[in-house]
Amino acid sequence: MTKQIKLQVARYRPEQESEPAFDEYEVPCHSDWVVLDGLNHVKDQIDGTLSYRWSCRMGICGSCGMTVNGEPKLTCATFLDDYAPGPVRVEPLRNFPVIRDLVVDLGDFMQKLVRVKPWIVRSVEKPLAAGEYLQSPEEMDEYKQFSMCINCMLCYSACPIYGLDPKFIGPAAIALAQRYNLDSRDEGAAERLEILSEHEGIWGCTFVGECTKVCPKNVNPAGAIQRYKLNAALESVKSFFLPRGA
Amino acid sequence: MIKRSAEPLLWMVFSAGGVVAALVLPMLLFLFGVAFPLGWIAPPSATHLASVIGHPLTRLTLVVVCTVSLFHAAHRFRYTLYDGLQIKHLNEIIALACYGGAVVGSVASAYLLATF
C-alpha cells in the first residue's frame, strides 16, 4: 500500500453555491509526484468535476500556479513528499477573482501587459535586406534575466500592494517592460515611461520584495522595479532641466 | 511628453532621507538616547555642545539631516497608511498630513538652527 497524502482542495461551484468550500481527497504520495500529479489523480480517479489549469507540467508555460499551504507555487514544481505527512491545502492563486474551483481570471494582467508594449519598438524598422540586428553577449546579459518571465502570476499573488489595489500595474508587467527597455535593439523606453510613471505604475511599489521571493524563474521583478524607479527619477530631473531633450 | 508628476521627486527625497537617516541617526540616538542617560558614557558639557552646534557647518548639516529624514519618514508613513490600513479614499488628506508635518518640522529645525 503506497503512502497516501490528504489534499484539501478549494472548491467553488457558482451554479450551486455562493461561498467556497473545501473537499478532501486521499492521493498516493509517490516520491516523484508533484501537487499537479495529485490533482490529476483526483480528476482521473476520484472526482472528475474538479477544475484547474495546467499544460507543460515542467515549469515553462506558467499555467499551473496555485496557492499551496498559503504560498504561491507552480503545482508542477512542488513535490508532495515535501509536505508529508500532510494535509496539503490547495487553493486558487490569491489576489485574482475565482471563476471556478482553482481557476482564476487573469484578464487584468493581460490588459496591463499590452499597455507596457512588450515588444521591440523602433522608430524605423530595418529592412529585411539590411540583415539581422547584431547584439553582443554583454548586451543580451543586460536584459536576459527579465526575459525569463513565464507569466505565471505568482508574483502578483504574493504582492500585498496588488492585493490591496488591483489598479497597481504589478511586478511582472514592469519586469517585462524592463526586458525591452534594456534590450539594445529597442527604442521604446520613452513610450513605456509614460505608462509606468503613473501613480499606479512603478510608484505604487513599496519594495516589499515578495515577488522576487516567489518567482520560479529568478526574474527578480523587485530589482527591476527599483532600478527603474531610479531611472525614471533621473529622467524626470533631466526633462525638467532640458524640456526638449538633451 | 511625460505628465509632470510629483512622485519621482518625492521618491528621490525619500531615498536621500533614507541614506542620511541610516548613516547619521543611529549613533546620535545611541549617544543621546541610551549611552548618556544610562551613564555608560559621560555626557559632554553644554559649552562643548554649544560650540559644536554653533559652527555654521554643523548647523547646515543638521538642517539638511532633519529635513530629508522628516520627508523620508513622511513618504514612507504615507504609503503605510495608504496600503496597511486600506484607506485609499483619504489619499489627499493623508498626503497633506504627512508631507505637511514634514514641512512644519523642517521649517522648525531651520528656524531653531538659524537662530542658535
Add this chain to the structure above:
Amino acid sequence: MAHIAEHYTAYHPRWLRPHISTYWWLRKRSYFAFILREVSSVFVAWSVVYLLLIVYAVGQGAVQYQELLEWSRQPWVVIVNVSSLLLVGFHAVTWFNLAPQALVVRFGHTHLPGSFISLSNYAAWVAVSAIVAWIVIGG
C-alpha cells in the same frame, strides 16, 4: 448575435472576489517584517524631534541642558529611545541590504557586484558613526 449574448450573460458564473483582511500583514512573517520596516519611519521622525529638543535645550543654556538630560533618564523616555534605536537600526540594515537592487553600476563588461555596494554602505556607516561620536563626545 444578441440571442447568443443573452444566453451567455444568463449563465456567466459569478466570480469570487475574496476580501483582503485589514490584518493581512499578520498572516506571513515576511509581511510583518515589511510593515515593521515601514513603521520604523515613525521612529526616524521621533529621532529628529528628539535631536531638535537637545539642540533647543543646549541653546537655552547649561541649566536647560541638564534638565533635558534628567528627563531623558526617565524610564519611559529610555524605552522610547531604545525602541527607536532598534528600529532605526533595522531601517539602516534593511536599507543597506536592499540598496544594490536599485543601484546597478556598469563595471567593464559586467555589473559591480551587489555585495560591493552593500559593504561600501556599511563602511560609510561605520565611518560616519565614528566621526559623529568623536565630534559629540569631544575630540
